[in-house]
Amino acid sequence: MSRVDSEVILDGLEKTFGDTTALRGIDLELAEPSIVGIAGPNGSGKTTLLRCLLGVETPTAGEARIDGTAARTLGAADRARIGYMPQHRALYEDLTVRENLAFFARLYGVENRADAIERALSTVSLAERAESRIASLSGGMIRRASLACAFVHDPALLVLDEPTVGLDPELRASMWDAFRDRRDGGATILVSTHYLAEASQCDQVLFLRDGRVLAFDDPESHRERTGTNSMEAAFLALLEAEL
Numbered sequence: 001m002s003r004v005d006s007e008v009i010l011d012g013l014e015k016t017f018g019d020t021t022a023l024r025g026i027d028l029e030l031a032e033p034s035i036v037g038i039a040g041p042n043g044s045g046k047t048t049l050l051r052c053l054l055g056v057e058t059p060t061a062g063e064a065r066i067d068g069t070a071a072r073t074l075g076a077a078d079r080a081r082i083g084y085m086p087q088h089r090a091l092y093e094d095l096t097v098r099e100n101l102a103f104f105a106r107l108y109g110v111e112n113r114a115d116a117i118e119r120a121l122s123t124v125s126l127a128e129r130a131e132s133r134i135a136s137l138s139g140g141m142i143r144r145a146s147l148a149c150a151f152v153h154d155p156a157l158l159v160l161d162e163p164t165v166g167l168d169p170e171l172r173a174s175m176w177d178a179f180r181d182r183r184d185g186g187a188t189i190l191v192s193t194h195y196l197a198e199a200s201q202c203d204q205v206l207f208l209r210d211g212r213v214l215a216f217d218d219p220e221s222h223r224e225r226t227g228t229n230s231m232e233a234a235f236l237a238l239l240e241a242e243l
């Protein structure tokens, strides 16, 4: 599949749920393939930001655009260029890993499905369990299967909501290798995390707090600007500077 880089724009994105304000005016522009971490404490707005970007949540004000198209008006062809791994399980538990992958490949109109499925299985090192039903897998294997389903159509934009939560260090490292592979192949990857140490593996990190952008930069610049030597310390310094 020939791929054109994906352009992502968040323009004054605001979202309220009743009395709760989840996003308070988020601006972001991404034009180059990169891994962008969305980091912040529980409830800071990470999932809401990603859901607005995907068009499954309608912003109260502002707009998210992918390649110039407002997220809430994305059509089937636009969606076929996007891969999404939600925070919660979204696979068919009674189907095998391979059957789930075949379902998503068909949904996205992948032409050479058998090859695409093998590639996705090997990316997440799950080929040996391809014929296992999802319900019989460990939590870590299910997360890898979810990631494979988000990858199977070789999307230009990948949106991953806490993809490594609950995984052991070895599995996490292999997931990050898979993200870098995709980035090197031209994809833009937005990945939310509340593990700040992990955020240092991103090309750029957007720190969120209470629905606001505290800072957006590459990890080294975050550390330099705050005079710290870890992402946790950088985030704490940014929080203190705000108080």
Ligand SMILES: Nc1ncnc2c1ncn2[C@@H]1O[C@H](COP(=O)(O)OP(=O)(O)OP(=O)(O)O)[C@@H](O)[C@H]1O
Pocket (backbone or CB within 6 Å): 017, 020, 021, 022, 040, 041, 042, 043, 044, 045, 046, 047, 048, 049, 194
């Ligand atoms: N559908 C909803 N209805 C009401 N409030 C919501 C809804 N979705 C999110 N919120 C609220 O919006 C705020 C941001 O939530 P969000 O899930 O985006 O945060 P998060 O940074 O992803 O959190 P976590 O790290 O816990 O996943 C929270 O106060 C949350 O309770």
